[in-house]
Amino acid sequence: MGEKAARPLRADAERSVRAILEAAERVLSADPGASMEQIAAAAGVARTTIHRRFAHRQALIDALALSAARQLAAAVDDGRPDTAPPLVALHRITANVLEVKGAWAFALGVPADPESEAAALHEEIGRTCITVLERARADRLIAETADLLWARRVYYALLGETLHGNTDDADPDTLAARIVDTLLHGFGPRG
Amino acid sequence: MGEKAARPLRADAERSVRAILEAAERVLSADPGASMEQIAAAAGVARTTIHRRFAHRQALIDALALSAARQLAAAVDDGRPDTAPPLVALHRITANVLEVKGAWAFALGVPADPESEAAALHEEIGRTCITVLERARADRLIAETADLLWARRVYYALLGETLHGNTDDADPDTLAARIVDTLLHGFGPRG
DNA sequence: CCTAAACGCAACAGAGTTGATGCAGTTAAG
DNA sequence: CTTAACTGCATCAACTCTGTTGCGTTTAGG
Structure with a gap:
């Protein structure tokens, strides 16, 4: 397929x-x-x-979306979401995804046909993301009561926002650290 | 003008x-x-x-962007950003903005000509946002060391993300509460 | 070296969009 | 009531984009 x-x-x-x-x-x-x-x-x-x-303009866009989805899936996999310590996985995945998503922003933003292979990849990536968050919760990095679906959406939003204002340090690791820190602690005073 | x-x-x-x-x-x-x-x-x-x-298609889009920017500015102002207690202002502004931004998503996403009145309004809104965050910091709701510019970007991103997955409770106050809570505390365990 | 694949170029038809104009009928407002 | 504004409709030219075809030339690969 x-x-x-x-x-x-x-x-x-x-x-x-x-x-x-x-x-x-x-x-x-x-x-x-x-x-x-x-x-x-x-x-x-x-x-x-x-x-x-x-053949069609749409065929080009579909191919673009598929190519990018594969690279994104590879970037996530490279972070060892199932085996690395949750905090390590979270950081590595974040840094990897920042790079891929920075290079393929349009392609990853295309609304994928639910039947397409690209959509299947994005779904699997979403499940993997939840898995990592669950492992983080098991390690007490995330509150027991946290809504993981909302947490994932916030995580996605932080990734997107980081890529918009791109006049930053541009060091993926620094940016990833800021994302993970914000996701876990927000901006309130540390207790 | x-x-x-x-x-x-x-x-x-x-x-x-x-x-x-x-x-x-x-x-x-x-x-x-x-x-x-x-x-x-x-x-x-x-x-x-x-x-x-x-006259032109662009003129329509400009008018649309300006109209929306004015409504957004009014929504922010209605939250009394300079006088209400920071947490109250933050909550009210968030709920107001959610409604306006939900109704004028496209118009508010148009890249505004830097010379336009719409751009000026967005700038002023941005300044107001920083003001509220500073007042929140003065009240110890936000850490002394927090980067307010990054905080504002995260706040914007949370607003945008909340509007995407719109199959929610749809109660603006509930959504606003979740946004403010996430902004201040993230998903880590509460101390 | 030789063949088939790949390419650039030119040209084409078809469809869709924009912006303008004239005119006749309707409606708000003094 | 009377006028000027407003609207719908039909029509127009000009332009852009898409997708296709044919042909001569270049290039990869056995």
């Missing part, structure tokens, strides 16, 4: 596909309504070349 | 303008690239009528 293994693309063709996807991310994140022409120009490619690989 | 007081519109014309602005919010929040035709249909008005009041 997903990509057809039809014929392995020639090396130069594969490079073109990558260039197109990366250009699409750049252009569409600046203007979601940008034309195929603009994307092609940014990719250093003729517009017809895009249509050769992606 | 802002609206021309040229001629007071006739009563029915003013109703049309309102209908157009409200329809534009509905339609554009669902699809930012929607056509004038769709907006006109949603407003129960001919497309040419829109063009009579708003």
Whole structure:
């Protein structure tokens, strides 16, 4: 389910596909309504070349969303959500996700077709996130009474907000530390 | 600066303008690239009528953004940010803003021209927000060491996140309470 | 080296959007 | 009541975007 293994693309063709996807991310994140022409120009490619690989505009966007979802899933997995100590996992995952989400902001914001592989990946990532929060709660890092679904939404929002005002230190680890700290303690005085 | 007081519109014309602005919010929040035709249909008005009041598409969007910014500013002011006890002001402002932002999500998300009156309003709102946070800090509700600029961004993000998953209780006061609580304490165990 | 894949370029039709105009009918307001 | 404002409707030109096709050229890969 997903990509057809039809014929392995020639090396130069594969490079073109990558260039197109990366250009699409750049252009569409600046203007979601940008034309195929603009994307092609940014990719250093003729517009017809895009249509050769992606029949419809939507097909390009779907491919973009899928590619980004896979990278995000890999970033989460790299944080060892099931085995590392919860606080360590939380920090690593946060730093990883910040990098991926910074590079693929548009692609990850596309409303995914519920049937798509991308949607399935996002669902699994969401479940993994809850798992980490549960493990953190078991370690008394999170209150017993906390609403984990709300906690996850807040966590997502903190990630998104951190990426918007990007004139920061830009060190992913520093930013991740701030996110985790805010998530766990808020801004009240420490007791 | 802002609206021309040229001629007071006739009563029915003013109703049309309102209908157009409200329809534009509905339609554009669902699809930012929607056509004038769709907006006109949603407003129960001919497309040419829109063009009579708003020369360009951009003029309509600007007017929409300005209208929403004014309502938002009024919502903040209604919370008595300078005089009410910080916690009360924070709660009231949050509940007010939730309602306004829920009704004008698209209009408030439009990137405002730095020269525009809307941008000035948003800046002033931002300053007011910092003021409330400072007063909260003076009352020991917020840690001395807290970064208020980051706190404000988190506050904005919590507002936005609360509005996305709108299948909630929908009671603004309950939602506001959760936002303020999360902002001040996060999800860690209470001391 | 040789073939098939891949590319750029040019051109095309079809659809959709924008903004403007003229006109005839309706409605608010003095 | 009378006028001026307002509206709907039909129509127009100009533009943009999409998706497709054909052709000559370049390039990867066996």
